[in-house]
Amino acid sequence: MRVLLLHCDWIEYEPRKKALEEAEEIKEGSRRLEEVLAVFITVEKDDDEEVVERASTEILNVFHEVKAERILLYPWAHLSSRLKSPDKALYIIKLLEKKIKGKNIEVYRAPFGWYKALRLSVKGHPLAELSREIRGEGEEKTVAPKVKKKYVIVTPEGREIDPVKADLSSFNPEFQVLVRKEALGEKLPGGKSTILDYLKRFEFEWEPFSDYGHMRLGPYAALIFDLVSEYSREIAGDLGVPLFEVKGTAFFDLKMKPVREHAELYGDRLYTLKTDKGEMILRYAACHQQFALIKDWNLSYRNLPFGAFEVADSYRYEQSGETELCFRLRRFYMPDLHIFVKDEDEAKKWLLRIHEKIMDEMKKLGRNYELLVNVVTPQQYDRYRSFIVEIAQRIKKPLLVAIYPASGLSYYWTINIEYHILDLLGRPREVGTVQIDIGNAKRFGIKYVGENGEEKYPVILHTAIIGSIERFIYAVFDTALHKKRPMLPVWLSPIQVRILPVSSKHLPYANEIALKLESLSFRVDIDDTERSLSRKIVDAEREWIPYILVVGDKEYERRTITVRRRKDGRQVEMTVNELIEELQEETRGYPRRRAYFGRYVSLRPGFIKWQ
Secondary structure, eight states: OOEEEEEEEEEEEEEESSSSSSOOSSSSSEEOOOOEOOOOEOBBBOOOHHHHHHHHHHHHHHHHHHSSEEEEEEEOSSSSBOOOOHHHHHHHHHHHHHHHHHHOOOOEEEETTEEEEEEEEEOSTTTTTTEEOOOOSSSSSOOOOOOEEEEEEEOTTTTTTOOTTOOOOOSSHHHHHHHHHOOOOOOOOOOOOOOHHHHHHTTEEEHHHHOTTOOOOOOHHHHHHHHHHHHHHHHHHTTTTOEOOOOSSSSSESSHHHHHHHHHTTGSSSEEEEEETTTEEEESHHHHHHHHHHSSEEEEGOOOOEEEEEEEEEOOOOOOOOOTTTTOOOOEEEEEEEEEESHHHHHHHHHHHHHHHHHHHHTTTOOOEEEEEEEESSHHHHHHHHHHHHHHHHSOOOEEEEEEOOOOOOSEEEEEEEEEOEEEESSSEEEEEEESSSSHHHHHHEEEEEEOOOOOOOOOEETTOOOOOHHHHHHHHHHHHSSSSSOOOOGGGOOEEEEEESGGGGGHHHHHHHHHHHHTTTEEOOOOOOOOHHHHHHHHHHTOOSSEEEEEEHHHHOOOEEEEEEETTEEEEEOOHHHHHHHHHTTTSSSOOSSSSSSSSSSSSSTTTTO
């Protein structure tokens, strides 16, 4: 059971419309209560009489502490997604009402299953707003920590600026937005981004037969996804650390102490499920599997540093109303790299190397990051302050630091850097990330033998250099739509070359060109449909195809091609070899992969939405 407790000067509600078929019949309309403890209640699947007993004790403790005069129990199905069935939830709430009334307390209960108009005035004292999660003895409890962070702007000169007092106009616009959202808590303008429409065009879609936040990928999207996955693997290998790629399961047992301790930091954002072995969680990233595996390795100081890598299917129970194609998902893929080093000093050196790589990868897209640096305690901020200034000096601009309070929570990291772009709607969007972990080696029992034979715990760097696969794709599409002529990078375009024969007699020459390009692993197709040339060109442009080749009598006789180049809008005549040289240059350093569809447009089953 989850409850939100508000000590109110007054509260008013009025039932307006049934939200459920099982809604209670109501005997009165609106109600106003004064000097009341309003208890908003979500009844969860496993709640029973034991939970009711615990909840009544907790509510009464708060009631007496704040010295309220009465209690209102208000059904509120928005604090969890693990809801009990309506009839059983109502039974639990009625039982709770009976328990509290048995203590000679004045209790009211808002009707169950109704949409209600609501107005209230909350008192301003420290205990006026509280939340509780109540579970039975046998249930595992994973509650996400709630902490209030202090923010400070750190400049390359080492100055510290209070964001509340800062003249934000002196900073670049992207950084201003990051500060306003994170440090000042301002609500930014919303709206529907056109990115979503184009993602759907390329077959990134929600799967209606699944849970919220789960996507399906058509041929174009699947190809883009696999290219980015391969690229994430290649850039991890470019860091210069011995790299071991591993694979494993997404299911982990909450009864295992290291799993449970790690899970407690994520709370409600964890997917959980019950099996015949007990309650399991779905992994938040690759950490669980890599750490559970590496604890069994025999490690020496000679093995360090080394990296472990996996493109890991990861699960985060995002709120259904906040899921967003390619950006906020319940199931996504993280190219998770963990680098194991001897100590914090070595970790800092590797963090700087990773930082440069993260920045460089976004520069390749023509974009820039703004940095939010999270530090776990004020004490750690003092230790890391000069290091943070060094990062600001490297990016030659200020960064925002969030300092967590010394709350006693067992965070595993000391410093955690988020890399944000500003999307088309002007919202900061975290893509890349890196952090230093000083807790999980001990938690999972990962040790190495030092130079003098002593056992030590390594320090671990966590990073996703390009962010999750889906978020990197989101950034690519967002970047494309910032341009006058949107297009994906050539290496990532599902179709790199489309050949348009002027008539069927030019099809053999088109096939000859296609075979030559395909032999070099370029993706090419032929629009062999019986449509006008102008119609074929329009469709190719709508698919953002980088190179559109027209072949007719003139081209066949000269053994040339007429090329419409998307990036500059120019139309030029060249040889196939000249086109190959240009394609080689455009895709140098990036993975290649065959097309996930046939060569002929006429034979496709119409999977592209705009055809």
